[in-house]
Amino acid sequence: MNKEFxxxxxxxxxxxxxxxxxxxxxIESALVSAYKxxxxxxxxxxxxxxxxxxxxxxxxxxxxxxxxxxxxTQLSIEEAREIDxxxxxxxxxxxxxxxxxxxxxxxxxxxxxxxxxxxEAERGMIFDDFITRQGEIVTGTVQRIxxxxxxxxxxxxxxxxxxxEQVPGExxxxxxxxxxxxxxxxxxxKGPQVFLSRSHPGLVKRLFELEVPEIEDGTVExxxxxxxxGSRTKMAVYTEFENVDPVxxxxxxxxxxxxxxxxxxxxxxxxxxxxxxxxxxxxxNVLSPAKVEKVIIAEDEEKIATxxxxxxxxxxxxxxxxxxxxxAARVSGWKIDIKSHTQYFGSEDFVEVEDTVxxxxxxxxxxxxxxxxxxxx
Numbered sequence: 352m353n354k355e356f357x358x359x360x361x362x363x364x365x366x367x368x369x370x371x372x373x374x375x376x377x378i379e380s381a382l383v384s385a386y387k388x389x390x391x392x393x394x395x396x397x398x399x400x401x402x403x404x405x406x407x408x409x410x411x412x413x414x415x416x417x418x419x420x421x422x423x424t425q426l427s428i429e430e431a432r433e434i435d436x437x438x439x440x441x442x443x444x445x446x447x448x449x450x451x452x453x454x455x456x457x458x459x460x461x462x463x464x465x466x467x468x469x470x471e472a473e474r475g476m477i478f479d480d481f482i483t484r485q486g487e488i489v490t491g492t493v494q495r496i497x498x499x500x501x502x503x504x505x506x507x508x509x510x511x512x513x514x515x516e517q518v519p520g521e522x523x524x525x526x527x528x529x530x531x532x533x534x535x536x537x538x539x540x541k542g543p544q545v546f547l548s549r550s551h552p553g554l555v556k557r558l559f560e561l562e563v564p565e566i567e568d569g570t571v572e573x574x575x576x577x578x579x580x581g582s583r584t585k586m587a588v589y590t591e592f593e594n595v596d597p598v599x600x601x602x603x604x605x606x607x608x609x610x611x612x613x614x615x616x617x618x619x620x621x622x623x624x625x626x627x628x629x630x631x632x633x634x635x636n637v638l639s640p641a642k643v644e645k646v647i648i649a650e651d652e653e654k655i656a657t658x659x660x661x662x663x664x665x666x667x668x669x670x671x672x673x674x675x676x677x678x679a680a681r682v683s684g685w686k687i688d689i690k691s692h693t694q695y696f697g698s699e700d701f702v703e704v705e706d707t708v709x710x711x712x713x714x715x716x717x718x719x720x721x722x723x724x725x726x727x728x
Contacts (some may be wrong), residue, residue: 356461357405363465369472375400377468378461382407385460390450395424396444407457409449415442421622449504477508478543481536487650488557491547493527503531503547518546518581521617532557550580555621558612559586565600574626577681581619585637585678589626598623622678634658634687637679641668644692655686659693665691 364371382398386409391461395412411424415438420725431438438444459548491503491510501523512531523529531547532554548554556576565571565587574693575587588597601623603607609621622640626635635643645659668689669676 354403354405356458357402360465362523363469366557367469367472369468369475371402374465374468378464381460382409383463384455386453386458389456389680396448397589403488403679407449407454409453410445411448413444415440415444422463428576431459436561472672474542478536478538481533481543483547485533485536486553487533488530488554488561489533493523493525493529495525496523503529505531505547506658508543508545510545510547512547516550517547518549518617519582529699530554530558550578552576552578552584553587555584555612555616558615559601562608562611563601563603565590565597571600572594572626575682575684577678579674579678582618583620583622583674584616585622585624585676585682587624587626587633587637587682600624603647624682630656630685633683633686634679638668638675638687638689641675643668648700654684655688657688659690659692659695662693665689 360371362376363369363374379398379400383396386396386398387394391547395410395414397410399408399410400406400555401408412424413431414424415428415431416425417428417440419425419427426444427439428440431442432446434444489505489510491505491524493501494504495502496511499514499517501517503510503512510531510533518536529549531549532551533545534551534553535546537546539546555578556573559573560566563571566573570592571588571590574589575584576584577586579582586601588601590597590600600608609623613619613621622641624636627636628650631646634646635658638658638660641660641664643660647657647659649655649657658668667675670678676687676689
């Protein structure tokens with residue numbers, strides 16, 4: 352060791368933000384192990400590195416005892432007092448045992464420790480950087496593809512875009528650029544792993560924040576968002592400012608803002624709807640583009656509503672394979688049961704007649720009543 356080595360350690364401290372003291376302590380600890388390994392001893396030794404000159408010394412440490420039980424680590428009080436009369440039982444005697452050729456071993460060991468510490472520090476900094484960016488969008492380049500999993504270069508590390516987090520129908524090749532959502536960051540033995548998503552609803556939300564200044568500055572809020580990636584997204588927006596149109600802000604002039612996001616999502620449909628604190632109005636809004644005749648809130652059950660739509664709007668309200676009502680339920684937080692006008696009012700009339708029949712006919716007349724109900728059917 353020498354001054355140049357100490358200077359290199361100090362340079363590392365500035366460039367990599369790794370403490371000089373931590374590095375030297377780690378090197379000293381590694382040198383203890385290296386000494387024992389190379390000189391075949393289990394003796395109690397201590398390594399000291401002079402932080403000014405870089406000089407290295409190995410010291411044997413012996414405990415002063417009344418009666419020796421381990422000759423490698425203990426020294427009798429009599430032997431200790433031959434060295435210095437002031438020694439007492441329980442003291443530690445140290446004397447230098449640095450081998451002549453230990454400098455070569457020390458240099459090799461120090462290099463290994465420094466490289467390892469640099470790697471650990473970089474991993475720690477990458478983790479700290481990306482854990483604070485969780486929930487954000489980054490632009491990356493597809494680095495490699497393995498079993499449908501994309502490994503995306505996002506700057507200081509590679510992110511993982513698994514098949515489950517990709518959008519059905521999207522296909523990428525190496526060197527393609529794409530925007531991805533940072534879904535999760537985890538520490539592993541191989542370093543930090545950043546998990547990405549293209550299908551998360553948060554991707555759409557962040558895209559709108561980038562594209563719509565009113566959302567970024569808080570004038571317009573996204574109160575609810577539900578997504579079936581690659582097909583459709585429903586997003587409910589709200590503002591406290593009467594002179595601001597929240598839906599219009601998101602759509603933009605001639606639809607320019609929303610079209611930019613649709614293009615980024617390769618044609619995914621986006622429904623932007625106004626949020627309302629009134630449950631009936633909110634539910635009617637989220638079922639757009641279907642027209643709603645009536646919303647009946649269940650009084651005895653929490654967040655369950657029945658919605659009546661015109662007969663010709665039933666399939667539109669439900670959507671292909673139930674998509675429209677499913678997204679509407681998720682974005683509003685309400686369980687929605689849709690009925691056509693005929694289904695709801697027809698069954699309602701039927702119940703009223705049946706109740707009247709049961710009240711007005713005697714027991715002897717029940718067969719006639721049953722016959723009447725059958726005719727009604």
